[in-house]
Structures are given as structure tokens and as C-alpha cells.
Amino acid sequence: MRLRPEAELHPKEEDMLPFEMESVWEGMEECVKLGLTRCIGVSNFSCKKLDKLLATAKIPPLVNQVEMNPLWQQKKLREFCMEKGVHVSAYSPLGGRGTAWGSNRVMDCEVLHQIATSKGKTIAQVCLRWVYEQGVSVIMKSFNHERMEQNLRIFDWSLSPEELQKISRIPQIRGCHPLGFFSDKGPYKSLEEFWDGEI
Numbered sequence: 001m002r003l004r005p006e007a008e009l010h011p012k013e014e015d016m017l018p019f020e021m022e023s024v025w026e027g028m029e030e031c032v033k034l035g036l037t038r039c040i041g042v043s044n045f046s047c048k049k050l051d052k053l054l055a056t057a058k059i060p061p062l063v064n065q066v067e068m069n070p071l072w073q074q075k076k077l078r079e080f081c082m083e084k085g086v087h088v089s090a091y092s093p094l095g096g097r098g099t100a101w102g103s104n105r106v107m108d109c110e111v112l113h114q115i116a117t118s119k120g121k122t123i124a125q126v127c128l129r130w131v132y133e134q135g136v137s138v139i140m141k142s143f144n145h146e147r148m149e150q151n152l153r154i155f156d157w158s159l160s161p162e163e164l165q166k167i168s169r170i171p172q173i174r175g176c177h178p179l180g181f182f183s184d185k186g187p188y189k190s191l192e193e194f195w196d197g198e199i
Contacts, residue, residue: 021049022056029059041065041089047080054084065089065139067096069106070130070167078134089137093127111170115163122150129154130167 028040041063042053054060064081068074068090081088096102106112107123116123128151131138142148159167 021053025053025057029057032059039063041086047077050080050084050086060084061086063087063089063137065091067092068131068134068136069093069095069127070112070170071095071106071109071173073134073168073170073172078136082135087137088135089139090131091139093131093138093140094124105173109170111166115159115166119157119163121157125150125154126159129157129159130164133159133164 025040028037031037032040039062040059041061042050043065045053045061045064045066050061050064064077064086066074066077066088068078068088069092074088078088092099092102093106095104095106097104097107106127109123112123112126115121116126119126121129124147128138128140132154140151142151
């Protein structure tokens with residue numbers, strides 16, 4: 001989806017227009033050809049949207065940046081991206097706590113709390129280690145120096161097969177819901193349609 005250029009911060013239904021994926025991607029490919037960038041990628045693309053893009057792209061996306069954490073594991077999408085040679089980069093590995101769209105669900109998860117306690121780690125470290133063990137790069141944000149240091153201390157230990165199994169059984173729920181980006185008059189009529197059924 002895209003917005004009319006004159007759309008305000010809180011767009012109206014008539015400001016929402018279909019996303020012209022092919023022409024936008026051609027423009028990004030041109031940036032590579034001109035040497036303005038070395039790599040191009042996408043964000044929040046479902047398997048369906050990626051497949052559509054890959055069918056016409058001359059330069060495939062290098063990365064798909066998506067929400068991913070133990071409560072939204074994106075297994076189907078990760079497998080699809082691996083098969084197509086698209087790297088996955090995870091944002092909100094702790095659930096987007098403190099953001100307008102995030103929640104405390106990840107940090108309050110009892111399974112993660114139990115694993116962290118048994119290992120003498122923080123819940124954040126368990127989440128980051130889990131993402132790392134999935135072969136995914138992670139995007140972290142913190143303004144707290146102590147937390148930044150803790151976030152880096154995930155490379156000298158690992159999660160056991162039993163702990164990975166427990167995490168794999170956590171009920172899945174997407175944290176990022178783009179409210180306001182779908183309407184009866186817009187290109188997406190529902191949340192399910194926006195995410196191509198991958199909710």
C-alpha cells in the first residue's frame with residue numbers, strides 16, 4: 001500500500017492507494033545500477049508478496065526485514081526466504097515493548113522467564129539468542145548502556161534442544177497490527193488481506 005503524496009500523518013481512506021511493486025522495484029534496481037546503493041531489500045513482505053516480486057525482479061531482494069520473536073516465529077516465511085536466497089532480519093525481537101504498536105507479551109512470557117532463570121540469563125538474552133540460532137540477523141534498540149552490553153553477551157552459550165522445543169510450542173501472535181492501513185475503500189479490506197493470510 002502507498003499513500004497519496006499530500007496525505008497527512010493520519011491518512012484518510014481515500015489517501016490509500018495500491019502499491020505499485022514492479023515500478024518501485026525497478027527504481028530500486030536502477031539505484032543499484034547507478035552505484036547509489038550496493039544492495040536492496042524489502043520489509044514486512046509475506047511469502048505471497050515476495051513470490052510476486054521475485055517473479056519480475058532482475059535483482060532479487062537481499063533481505064526481508066520482518067517482525068520476529070519467540071511469540072511470532074515466522075517459520076513459514078523464514079523457510080520460504082531461505083529457499084529463495086533472501087536473508088531474514090528480525091525487528092522487535094523483544095516484542096516492541098514501549099512502541100505504539102508493541103506489547104509486553106514477549107517479556108512477560110512464562111516459558112521465556114523459566115528458561116532465562118534456569119540459565120542465569122535475562123529474557124532479552126534468551127530472545128536474542130533464539131533469533132540468532134535461527135540464522136537470522138537481529139535489529140536491537142536500546143538507550144541503556146548496561147542493556148546494550150547484556151544484549152551482546154549471547155554468543156558464548158546456546159539453548160538446549162529441550163529449550164528450543166519449549167519455545168517452538170509458544171502460542172503465536174503477531175505484535176505489529178497496521179491499524180489504519182486497511183479499509184473498505186482501500187487496497188486492503190482487512191488485516192488478513194493486508195498480511196496475505198499470514199497472521
